[in-house]
Amino acid sequence: KIMPVLAPANLHLGCSAGSCQRYSKLWKVFAPLNLILLLFLLGAIIASLMLTRPHEIWVPPLDDQLIADYSSHLNSNDIILIIGAGAAGLFAGYTLEYFGMTNYRILEASSDFGGRVQEMTNFLDVPIDLGAEWIHGDPKVLMDLLLFHNDTVDIETISYQPQTITVFRNGRRTSRNWFRFFYREFKFRNTTWYSYLKEYVVPYVQTKLILNSPVMAIDYSGTHSNTSQIHVTTEDGRIFFADKVIMTVPLVVMNNTQLFPELPATKRQAMENVYIPSGLKVWIEFDEDFYSDMQLTGSLFGYNNDAPFFFDSVFRKPSSRHCLTYFDVSPNTHKLTGLDDDEILSKLIQKLDNIFDGKATHHYLNHHVQNWEKQPHIGGAYSFGWDNYDWTLRELQRPINKKLYFAGEHTEPVEVATVHGAAISGRQAAQEVLKDLQ
Template structure:
């Protein structure tokens, strides 16, 4: 009998497969989509330049186990601190106002961090009974990090996240890098797992439209959005504690639009992160002219972005362009091309959002999500890592850990 069947060829499933391959275990890797990568995937065709639809930055490169892949495969990153600017109306802040705004945001994140290691959880929002004039901007930053507003996020969970202080954009595409590293891993594309039977005397049986696969164990490396949607039926049902962990880790929202311009209407900005202060509600970040290309990628975050995405690609692209015009003037509309890239993760049935945010009071949920069931069902993915949650390297490490655990259970 096959040792292990892996469900989902995102960063977690691919890492699990590689580890099993290295240990000469027999496995099959099933992927619902026509391509690998899940939330780390690059579109290099639409705009003639690599656009990451999902993950783009190697977070914490000094700690990140994926950093060595950059040199190994001759990819390019931008090293050093990100050039981060704030726009208010048509002004890009500078001097004392810029510093004051950043100091406020950093203080707020510092306050969340300072409760790490404590026992008492609360919504992040409860840590800020008194709010300064930059609080809406902090909130927009928080939504950009978690995909949900601060009243919907566990403070202890957020405080556990480990970030070493740097982020490197992968200029040739983070998705392309992960895909390059996956060369040689056999993947069965367009093969969604529909039902997993695990109640028999031994092993699991995974039903797909292309037939049933029996194995000693399964590694389930799909998002909590997919698990919560019921797209995979379990027979018997998952135990209550596992279902609870899934429900406690809903996905937030972060969608992307990349716009191309016929020339540069952005002055001397080059490879800059720009976030407009839009007041309460919207959270939008622009990556302006990365690598000197006349392209802007907008990241639209939180409930506002989800509602916008429901209106469609054109509505989201128009919104991004309107916000850019508010900063740079109507010239941006004159030189925008009609080609754009749109990634709507909220309405992607094989993902269902961007990354998992633990609900307030649910800071233990990631450990429970990662806990195997009866040495047969193993769980992996960004949501199942309790230090690098939400990140590609968290998903990768959780996939490796699930592979090790599954292997020792079946051998």
């Protein structure tokens, strides 16, 4: 039987009086340091959880009063023209369809819908997003954007959280794998943004699409040919008449469109406040995987700004191929976008050889260049920097004389510069038009 033993009050257990004093002093020094370290670790864990938690995307609900009142005020003689069949233009038409307004047309300059949302299906064994690629937030936004109750989204997405991350600066490649604990996006697993639009939105507006119709001029003066209607003229001389026009084209294109009268000074100033980078994506296929999941070519923290970088094109996708994507919207992009495709490839292979000891040249198989600066009727990537942010976004979105309305990734104040932001702006613009038609 074990009996408790009580030490005499004057007995020092395990140390002499002098050593216990030293231990006490050390404890007083290291205890606060341990506490600080513990708090730092807890803070890092909390930050990691917060930064990798899916961003909740709020899709504004439809105006209930508009839903209740619109059908009784519908004027079938009103004509609406939507300029541009990107995400914003398609969702504007889709929303009009939902409300029963069918007297509209969508004029698209190119031979296909999508705008900066395009795909390539014949390069790898999985489809590739040529333009917009990431889902910047919770993927459930894909369902939240849809209006018709019989629509359900059957699209698989993946959590994009690269495990191997390296930075190449001053001739040295260093690992930054810890960054994976603080970064997370979402992507499509075996499809694209283009396919999403094609499957869930385009079927509702297909008969209203007029392709190969670049708009040259818009006369909304109300004095043309003794009619108050807006006159929209295409480059081949066709004229379309409308009571309302929704402009969803990129800012570069809008700057090159003739408008009569000229846009208000505040609108023009807002357009000048937005920086649109050139935009370059290049896919380089290799016969071997010798690279990290993400390779930054500048500061690690520059990734969230405008530093160009490489990333594994098929990370977590059902592919057996080896491919890197180069993405560049930096201020220096023009140094590459001004070159031809072979020269661009040569520059990037040289850059990769410097990083990976010549392996890029040795293992190269194929490539594809998507130069958005040279893409007709596009002219750049997406809105990136804004002077006087709040004022600029409000002015870009503000309608003119209840005739011209504006939508696009550059007009959505919360989800700016995203595909879902463009879609939201299209929904909102369509509702503004319908309110003004009542």
